[in-house]
Amino acid sequence: MADLIDIKKTATPEEWQDWHWHLRHRITTRDELVQYIRLTGDEEAVFRTANFSFRMAITPYYLSLIDPANPVDPVRMQAIPRVMESYLSENDMSDPLHEDADAPVPGMTHRYPDRVLLLLTDQCAMYCRHCTRRRKAGEHDAPMPRDNVDKAIEYIAEHKEIRDVILSGGDPLTMSDQRIDDVLGRLSRIPHVDIVRLGTRIPVVLPQRVTDDLIGVLQKYKFVWLNTHYNHPQELTFEAQAALAKLAEAGVVLGNQSVLLRGVNDHVDVMKELVHRLVKNRVRPYYIYQCDLSEGIAHFRTPISKGIEIIESLRGHTSGLCVPTYVVDAPGGGGKIPVMPTYIISQMPGRVILRNYEGFITAYTEPAYLPVDDADYKDLCPPERRSDEGIMTLLRGDKVAIGPAETKRNKRRR
Ligand SMILES: *Cc1c(COP(=O)(O)O)cnc(C)c1O
Numbered sequence: 001m002a003d004l005i006d007i008k009k010t011a012t013p014e015e016w017q018d019w020h021w022h023l024r025h026r027i028t029t030r031d032e033l034v035q036y037i038r039l040t041g042d043e044e045a046v047f048r049t050a051n052f053s054f055r056m057a058i059t060p061y062y063l064s065l066i067d068p069a070n071p072v073d074p075v076r077m078q079a080i081p082r083v084m085e086s087y088l089s090e091n092d093m094s095d096p097l098h099e100d101a102d103a104p105v106p107g108m109t110h111r112y113p114d115r116v117l118l119l120l121t122d123q124c125a126m127y128c129r130h131c132t133r134r135r136k137a138g139e140h141d142a143p144m145p146r147d148n149v150d151k152a153i154e155y156i157a158e159h160k161e162i163r164d165v166i167l168s169g170g171d172p173l174t175m176s177d178q179r180i181d182d183v184l185g186r187l188s189r190i191p192h193v194d195i196v197r198l199g200t201r202i203p204v205v206l207p208q209r210v211t212d213d214l215i216g217v218l219q220k221y222k223f224v225w226l227n228t229h230y231n232h233p234q235e236l237t238f239e240a241q242a243a244l245a246k247l248a249e250a251g252v253v254l255g256n257q258s259v260l261l262r263g264v265n266d267h268v269d270v271m272k273e274l275v276h277r278l279v280k281n282r283v284r285p286y287y288i289y290q291c292d293l294s295e296g297i298a299h300f301r302t303p304i305s306k307g308i309e310i311i312e313s314l315r316g317h318t319s320g321l322c323v324p325t326y327v328v329d330a331p332g333g334g335g336k337i338p339v340m341p342t343y344i345i346s347q348m349p350g351r352v353i354l355r356n357y358e359g360f361i362t363a364y365t366e367p368a369y370l371p372v373d374d375a376d377y378k379d380l381c382p383p384e385r386r387s388d389e390g391i392m393t394l395l396r397g398d399k400v401a402i403g404p405a406e407t408k409r410n411k412r413r414r
């Protein structure tokens with residue numbers, strides 16, 4: 001067997017710092033991959049299956065984080081496909097979150113009242129094996145047609161209720177500085193857009209992309225937040241930490257969204273170490289996602305109870321700043337549903353019994369309290385920003401009941 005090549009030795013130090021070099025030298029075939037790493041049976045097998053459809057592309061940087069001696073290395077699990085990707089489980093769905101059904105213009109999902117998700121490109125620096133958007137990511141490995149982006153921005157400008165725009169993909173930071181500048185500039189001229197969030201895995205898989213020029217662009221806009229996607233402490237390398245420091249110092253507010261993945265981070269100690277290292281690098285753990293029902297990722301899923309166990313291990317045991325919200329993105333498109341351990345043990349009129357992380361049980365006696373008059377507050381919030389849908393219609397007394405339309409009882413009534 002030929003000796004393995006150390007991928008870092010294939011570049012000069014200047015090339016290794018150059019994000020374009022990394023994109024040009026992504027590992028995209030089995031034959032390239034085996035020069036650097038000895039494949040396991042599950043990895044070899046995937047390249048022989050007919051329905052291996054989701055593009056592989058690994059930046060040399062991200063590949064260099066893999067310990068080649070460890071067949072279950074957490075970075076390896078996220079980057080190198082395995083034959084299980086070709087299995088379809090009976091619960092799998094191609095668009096489990098119904099992102100396409102909620103798209104008023106192609107590539108933009110308007111699900112929640114005040115924010116939209118805009119997919120600017122389908123290119124990623126590295127294609128995550130657990131990607132939820134695998135039906136789309138990497139399809140063309142290129143930015144969206146400009147026409148789509150124009151239509152989306154027009155839609156945002158026309159809808160005054162949209163105050164938050166999430167730029168995602170693919171990975172928006174694979175686009176050129178000019179293109180990022182152009183989109184941010186146009187959004188910044190829409191008065192009702194308060195913030196723009198970048199959803200990007202660049203700080204994880206290609207921190208070299210965080211150049212001084214990119215920082216120069218981001219710094220121009222005070223409304224930029226960035227949510228990245230670290231799943232394991234091993235990903236917080238020296239280079240990654242340097243990129244995060246540059247972003248933080250430029251005033252970009254940093255958050256992290258992890259995906260709970262079997263064999264990668266489905267352990268309380270792994271997650272605790274991850275959130276500690278994130279906070280140390282000024283990144284607020286924002287969400288942990290339950291792995292969703294996209295096709296070909298059944299081998300990554302855990303029971304929901306694993307996520308509850310992880311939150312139990314964090315809340316109270318460590319800083320509240322380190323505790324993300326664990327969410328299940330509703331199959332069928334209902335959006336994110338938070339799930340956590342139960343802290344309310346019992347209640348009666350006037351008193352609530354609560355428990356803390358130690359199992360200490362306490363009684364909170366509630367004050368006598370009458371609902372405040374909404375009319376006193378009516379000028380505080382512009383009408384298009386009021387929470388007046390769903391359960392809120394019941395709380396506000398606008399409706400006495402809501403619920404499924406498609407029941408036998410409702411059909412009989414009609
Ligand atoms: C996740 C998501 C958002 C943002 O949700 P937040 O809870 O505000 O972070 C918005 N739109 C879509 C379609 C999403 O999937």
Ligand code: SF4
Binds near residue numbers: 124128131132133
């Ligand atoms: S970076 Fe995001 S969109 Fe791209 S492959 Fe990974 S999870 Fe999917």
